[in-house]
Amino acid sequence: RPRLLSGMQPSADSLHLGNYLGALVNWVRLQDEYETFFFIPDLHAITVDYDPKDLAQRTRVTCAQYIAGGIDIERTALFVQSHVPEHAELAWVLNCVTGFGEASRMTQFKDKTQKSGTDAATVGLFAYPVLMAADILLYRPYGVPVGEDQRQHLELARNLAQRFNHRFGETFVVPEAVIPKEGAKIYDLQHPTAKMSKSAESPAGLINILDNPKQAAKKIKSAVTDDGTEIRFDREAKPGISNLLTIYSTLSGKSIAQLEQEYQGKMYGHLKVDLAEVVVETLAPVQARAQELLDDPAELDRLLARGAQKARSIASATLADVYSKVGFLPAG
Numbered sequence: 001r002p003r004l005l006s007g008m009q010p011s012a013d014s015l016h017l018g019n020y021l022g023a024l025v026n027w028v029r030l031q032d033e034y035e036t037f038f039f040i041p042d043l044h045a046i047t048v049d050y051d052p053k054d055l056a057q058r059t060r061v062t063c064a065q066y067i068a069g070g071i072d073i074e075r076t077a078l079f080v081q082s083h084v085p086e087h088a089e090l091a092w093v094l095n096c097v098t099g100f101g102e103a104s105r106m107t108q109f110k111d112k113t114q115k116s117g118t119d120a121a122t123v124g125l126f127a128y129p130v131l132m133a134a135d136i137l138l139y140r141p142y143g144v145p146v147g148e149d150q151r152q153h154l155e156l157a158r159n160l161a162q163r164f165n166h167r168f169g170e171t172f173v174v175p176e177a178v179i180p181k182e183g184a185k186i187y188d189l190q191h192p193t194a195k196m197s198k199s200a201e202s203p204a205g206l207i208n209i210l211d212n213p214k215q216a217a218k219k220i221k222s223a224v225t226d227d228g229t230e231i232r233f234d235r236e237a238k239p240g241i242s243n244l245l246t247i248y249s250t251l252s253g254k255s256i257a258q259l260e261q262e263y264q265g266k267m268y269g270h271l272k273v274d275l276a277e278v279v280v281e282t283l284a285p286v287q288a289r290a291q292e293l294l295d296d297p298a299e300l301d302r303l304l305a306r307g308a309q310k311a312r313s314i315a316s317a318t319l320a321d322v323y324s325k326v327g328f329l330p331a332g
């Protein structure tokens, strides 16, 4: 079976609805057809300001949400990035084939440093996409299922793979971006032209998977909508309603066209009430299952250790190949 790999940062106390719909829901589905590797990129989480005393728990909570959302540890290697040292080791080698200008063109770095300036940013944040390329290339996957915002990073991983292969000989598989048709970009509920993100301006724009369901329902009901009354998908003219339709469609499995038909002649409020219910029905069981898993952290840690073992068996072989290709003296 072709291989897939992806990860989500443990940088908040909960994943948000964008992570869930843009990534996790797909990962779960893809487990049927692919050999899957999903991991928690904790090395990435320390590239920005954070509190070390939260990180380990956030890593567990993220892992619990993966499993509660449907990741099956019998079929998927589920692991923590820092448990597999080959990620950092390969990243160094890839740093040395990445152009400084090339890294400087990453739009996410530019966005993140726009307000504070690059002096306040770390070299780690700058090199972040190279580490992400290492995460991917170590496993020689066919593809990487991500949301739209990761497309440019994936393009860098492809370029680095090609460049390395060209310079040192065939080593890496050039990975495909696997981006869903719907749900690849969920927008902020209060600012439906900005992507939903943990750094949302107002908490009302962001639904966290571990939000109290009542609160989540309230956020849907108070989502910004658009002029007019018609419930119709139109990203330009109706960004608010379009976002709600996308969320509804990805959660319920109904197509947007089907929803437009169902809500013909109805008011925005009807759509919101129904969607709020769908959101609550989705979150409640995920939260209950995540809590069960978190009640037994030792078991979670054991299962992550198993995942890391499986990941290392592949990562170490790739890294040995890379070290030999770049000409390092073998350790005696």
Ligand code: TYM
Pocket (backbone or CB within 6 Å): 005, 006, 007, 008, 009, 010, 018, 019, 020, 021, 022, 023, 041, 044, 131, 132, 135, 136, 144, 145, 146, 147, 148, 149, 150, 153, 183, 184, 185, 186, 187, 195, 196, 197
């Ligand atoms: P991260 O942790 O920011 O996001 C995790 C996944 O969620 C998707 N996503 C969204 N999808 C739809 N709408 C949104 N509003 C939204 N916000 C986030 C992201 O596209 C992503 O798929 N650099 C990565 C983590 C990473 C990684 C990797 C991913 C590190 N190494 C290797 C794949 C392969 C990141 O920060 O994603």
